[in-house]
Amino acid sequence: MSDAIVQGGDADFEQEVLKSDLPVLVDFWAPWCGPCLMIAPLLEEIAKANQGKLKVVKINVDENGKTPVTYGVMSIPTLMVFKGGELKDRLVGFRSKNDIIDLFMKYV
Amino acid sequence: MNGPWDVIIVGAGPAGLSAAIYAGRARRSTLVLEKGLPGGQILVTDWVENFPGFPDGVTPFELMRDFHKHAEKFGAKVETDEIDKISGSEGAWLLRGSKNEYIARAVIIATGSAYRRLGLENESRLTGRGVSYCATCDGAFFAGRDIAMVGGGDNALKEALFLTKYCRKVTVIHRRDRFRGERIYQERIFANEKVQVLWDTVVEAINGGDKIESLDLRNLKTNNKIHLPVDGLFVSIGTEPQTGFVRGFLDLNEWGQVKVDLNMETSVPGIFAAGDVSDACPKQIATAVGTGVHAALSAEEYLSRR
Numbered sequence: 001m002s003d004a005i006v007q008g009g010d011a012d013f014e015q016e017v018l019k020s021d022l023p024v025l026v027d028f029w030a031p032w033c034g035p036c037l038m039i040a041p042l043l044e045e046i047a048k049a050n051q052g053k054l055k056v057v058k059i060n061v062d063e064n065g066k067t068p069v070t071y072g073v074m075s076i077p078t079l080m081v082f083k084g085g086e087l088k089d090r091l092v093g094f095r096s097k098n099d100i101i102d103l104f105m106k107y108v
Numbered sequence: 109m110n111g112p113w114d115v116i117i118v119g120a121g122p123a124g125l126s127a128a129i130y131a132g133r134a135r136r137s138t139l140v141l142e143k144g145l146p147g148g149q150i151l152v153t154d155w156v157e158n159f160p161g162f163p164d165g166v167t168p169f170e171l172m173r174d175f176h177k178h179a180e181k182f183g184a185k186v187e188t189d190e191i192d193k194i195s196g197s198e199g200a201w202l203l204r205g206s207k208n209e210y211i212a213r214a215v216i217i218a219t220g221s222a223y224r225r226l227g228l229e230n231e232s233r234l235t236g237r238g239v240s241y242c243a244t245c246d247g248a249f250f251a252g253r254d255i256a257m258v259g260g261g262d263n264a265l266k267e268a269l270f271l272t273k274y275c276r277k278v279t280v281i282h283r284r285d286r287f288r289g290e291r292i293y294q295e296r297i298f299a300n301e302k303v304q305v306l307w308d309t310v311v312e313a314i315n316g317g318d319k320i321e322s323l324d325l326r327n328l329k330t331n332n333k334i335h336l337p338v339d340g341l342f343v344s345i346g347t348e349p350q351t352g353f354v355r356g357f358l359d360l361n362e363w364g365q366v367k368v369d370l371n372m373e374t375s376v377p378g379i380f381a382a383g384d385v386s387d388a389c390p391k392q393i394a395t396a397v398g399t400g401v402h403a404a405l406s407a408e409e410y411l412s413r414r
Contacts, residue, residue: 030245033242034147034153034242034244034245035152037147037169038144041144041188045188073236074236074238074240075235075245075246075249076246077245078236092235093235093236093241096143097190
């Protein structure tokens with residue numbers, strides 16, 4: 001796992017995501033979810049390519065039950081974009097790298 | 109420009125990685141391009157119990173990790189890129205990816221297939237809000253709930269059984285009066301007290317605001333309408349071949365699969381296809397492996413002829 005990606009959770013969601021100065025791409029995932037594993041390398045590339053412009057935070061829904069419920073996550077992977085503490089957009093399921101880039105590009 | 113490679117394989121599922129093992133062992137320079145994680149669509153299932161040689165079953169993740177390792181052991185390179193265009197001419201095929209352009213003497217298309225949608229009005233809006241295409245991913249979000257599964261093939265039955273581990277009740281909705289899926293899954297479905305089957309029935313509407321609330325169903329034989337309250341809807345009604353980037357370049361059949369001959373060669377000499385994306389593969393890991401190997405052998409013969 002690269003250090004370009006932050007492992008977040010219920011305890012630090014406010015600090016890492018809602019209070020972040022940068023726009024945040026949040027990935028709700030779990031280790032037993034195939035499509036989550038499939039997009040993981042794409043998120044690594046996106047995090048590295050956008051360092052300083054975008055923060056990528058991964059939230060393991062197995063270990064963090066509260067945040068997924070707060071944001072109505074019922075499918076994984078779900079990607080969400082937060083800016084200035086607000087949820088701006090979401091994308092559900094396995095998507096291409098270009099779809100993911102389109103999701104956050106207008107907020108960075 | 110990256111290459112020229114002897115063989116470029118597009119897609120690193122069971123077909124693509126099997127082709128890579130054989131192309132590598134033929135000592136051909138071999139590049140496999142995969143848009144996500146090597147393994148492909150099979151990673152979406154929880155458990156594989158019909159792949160020969162694994163009587164105790166295996167997780168698709170372990171199986172595909174070993175396919176990947178096996179391909180690299182014999183020299184194939186596996187890289188992440190998504191190809192969106194193929195052009196060029198015989199002996200020098202040009203593949204345009206989002207990162208790079210690649211050139212190859214022979215190409216094997218093994219891009220597989222992706223799940224099909226019902227095509228109903230609220231389906232996209234409620235995806236991730238109760239509508240799901242992956243039981244292994246999302247089953248845990250529906251613990252103790254009532255859900256419905258649409259479909260009657262292997263995957264639908266397998267996913268319905270998986271969901272009984274979490275859900276209170278699973279209603280299987282199938283448009284015909286019998287299942288297509290493997291008999292062994294049918295036996296388990298009929299023996300499971302949590303499962304109710306609605307035969308000859310189709311989903312006509314998905315209802316809900318912030319999340320799914322109910323389904324409108326219709327029995328095709330009696331025309332009876334049923335209103336079924338649900339907390340979730342899982343859809344498994346087959347797959348669509350991933351052929352966007354070869355449309356207009358290779359001949360496809362009426363279902364959008366790449367047409368291949370008995371040697372897995374497409375309508376264009378030097379370009380082969382294998383696995384779910386081809387019209388020669390009955391959507392099993394073992395047949396994907398078989399067609400992948402066959403395509404690599406044919407590519408090898410093609411290259412040695414030239």
